Amino acid sequence: MPAPTCASCHTARANLRRPRSGQALCGACFCNAFEAEVLHTVLAGRLLPRGAVVAVGASGGKDSTVLAHVLRALAPQLDISLHLVAVDEGIGGYRDAALAAVRHQAARWELPLTVVAYEDLFGGWTMDAVARSTAGSGRSRSCCTFCGVLRRRALEEGARLVGATHIVTGHNADDMAETVLMNFLRGDAGRLARGGGLGSPGEGGALPRCRPLQLASQKEVVLYAHFRRLHYFSEECVYAPEAFRGHARDLLKRLEAARPSAVLDLVHSAERLALAPTARPPRPGACSRCGALASRALCQACALLDGLNRGLPRLAIGKGRRELELEEAPRRSVPAADALTAF
Amino acid sequence: CRDCFKALYVHKFRAMLGKNRLIFPGEKVLLAWSGGPSSSSMVWQVLEGLSQDSAKRLRFVPGVVYVDEGAACGQSPEDRAKTLAEVKSVLQNIGFPWHTVALEEVFGLPPAVLQGSAQEPVGTEEAYKSAVDSFLQQQHVLGGEQTHQPHTQDSPGPCSLGRSPTATQTAALCRLFDSVRTLTAKEELLQTLRTHLILHVARVHGYSKVMTGDSCTRLAIKLMTNLALGRGAFLAWDTGFSDERHGDVVVVRPMRDHTLKEVAFYNRLFAVPSIFTPAIDTKAPEKASIHRLMEAFILRLQTQFPSTISTVYRTSEKLVKAPREGRAAGPAGPRCLLCLCALDVDTDDSATAFGAQTSRLSQTLLSTPPAEAGTTTGPGCVAGEGQACCRAACNYVHRKGVQAQVMEQLCYGCRVNMKDLPSLDSLPPYILAEAQLRSQRDWVMPEVQEYLIEDSDSEAEDALVQPPGARLTTQEQGGENTGTGL
């Protein structure tokens, strides 16, 4: 069975079949189409206005590598400037290699790079220290919860540091599809009600965030990196990914094998889910410590750090958080810096 | 223990009906019975409910419908005849009026099946109360006769739509199903046709409710399956207690609190008869369809995390039957030709999953760099025809072809499914006829409306007329539904 001719240029041999349309394209035409689609998503979704200073969350992995590369190619047309922001979580052995990959990319593409470290931002807490502290709880899952919350905060801080007006992250269609599957399986109606869009507009003083690759499947992201010869860091984090996400990812890959459009079909479902008003989270207010957006008295990051600093890491996740807040109420707000350096 | 289990089981069924207050006294209710355990258990619940003493007695008037899907599931004529004989003997024992129809009969359905009824379902609290009151009064007048049957009831026994299917119809059905490329699309098509057929039977015989035997296990699986099929907008209709999308005939799911395990136990303990018939996916490998994959996944996860199904089920109760905030298409908007839900598609090219698949960027192919994207093709041709309004509607419709005509009348999920049919020509005539009818009407309507009101979609349409190159470089342009969640 010989490969068909590219359906676009009609000259080269096709290298792949696109999951969304079933069309067979050559590598070059596919990459052009991929870039045009990201451009289209940004424009039609009105994600990044002209003149935006965009902080690209760079991890050295495939998604952020492809995002940075594509946006760099589109920057003149979009009239935006880019700044890579990488987060050093302080994970020995793993993060150093990933950061090296980011530094290499920044140098090669001549993009400014800023690295922000958990250790500096969060009063000496590295992810390795967090892991040691939570080891008693015996669950790697809590590690990912901590890391996710802290990384979000760190990226926000890093973006402000470089004077960014917008933050972009490399989440792709598979991430969204996995998330909607997981939220149903875990019964997280609040997240289902909030999810589905291409980003958040930046309520409560937070920088607007968006995901320009959200309509591109993982497979296409990887193929784009392959045909554009992009090098990325592909080792798994030493703290194994959350088991539950593993289940969802496995399911998603099987669904995709049975029907190539399944990933986008799930994204469409997520865009269209309608939940009862009671399932929607309350309007967020400001964290009583750091002023960041929070649905409760303390934002997630402050709550986590507070738990860590008191040697009760589990307080901050799940039901523990509510107990924490009951205590918090009479204590009055403490300036963020004090709270962080007190220990 | 056995007695408590039975009491609980019966209570769940009656509580589900009681709390939703949708079934009116004396109302004709069609029980969709597949022969499988859950729907058999449901029929049994109704049978027992009707033989209770007067205080607890169910007060609606049941009938049973059985759809013979043998042709779509590859059963031989002999096996089908055998199954049907078994079905009839069970139905005779039950003693309700019953209707057996072969799936082939979809080839004789009128297009009207797909025309939503203007009649709103009567379902308000007020209406329910007054109906109950008048029913009780009537009972009182009649002296509370135990054997009283409302005069509207069909006599017990068969009232089949009729004839056994012709060989031509059977061949047409087999041809249709054989042509479908994936098991996923076959399952969906079967479900669609079955629903239309049951709807038709209900209307012809004056039933205003249809009860299906979906268990909580089945609904959790269905919810996740439909999520993966792109039916996120319709989950509340597809899996909720009641489904009012058809207007005059409401589908209700009274078994939705029962798990498959409970059903199996009950049927075993109380000797509820059921009939095994091979389904379309029987023996298919797990990876053969989205349905099978999701079923296997959920059941496996359930053994690992025993709360999986109840979690999914409880989450589903928080879904509402309204379009998502900021999304167009209210109940009055156009309906999907096949599933009859409000269309959930965005404008082409919008920054959504739908836009990503309809985008001319991915449909027409670019050998040119992004800035010049699309200039080589003529994407404005459809809109261009819109300008040439002198052309007759039928001319337009004719040229568009069946494929395009049907496709544009479909919701997102049904479009994806129909892509797995090499040709839509083999669909039953009522679907094609209705598609053509709507297509012609859609052609005429905008022409008329242009003179009546300023079209709110005009901005989006302007964008369509422009060459995509221009659209891509201008920040302000873009489809209407593009700012998703921003």
Added chain:
Amino acid sequence: MAAPLSVEVEFGGGAELLFDGVKKHQVTLPGQEEPWDIRNLLIWIKKNLLKERPELFLQGDSVRPGILVLINDADWELLGELDYQLQDQDSVLFISTLHGG
């Protein structure tokens, strides 16, 4: 009888971690009765190259869903997947999409 073949087998995207971190393998497939197709190649890889946790690379008689297969830089979906018959000097690339982000 298929003659011996010389093929380049490459792993990327994190899949190389299951092969001692070695990305490129120049291999010679011995002559055998039946022709060398991808199905047979996978069995051969499992026997001769795979160092650990085969379930992370193979599932059933195919690769684990989420691992892309490119034959001479073309997606194997275009070439008949498991049934593609290898030619001398072919290159087969396995890229994991499951690692990192």
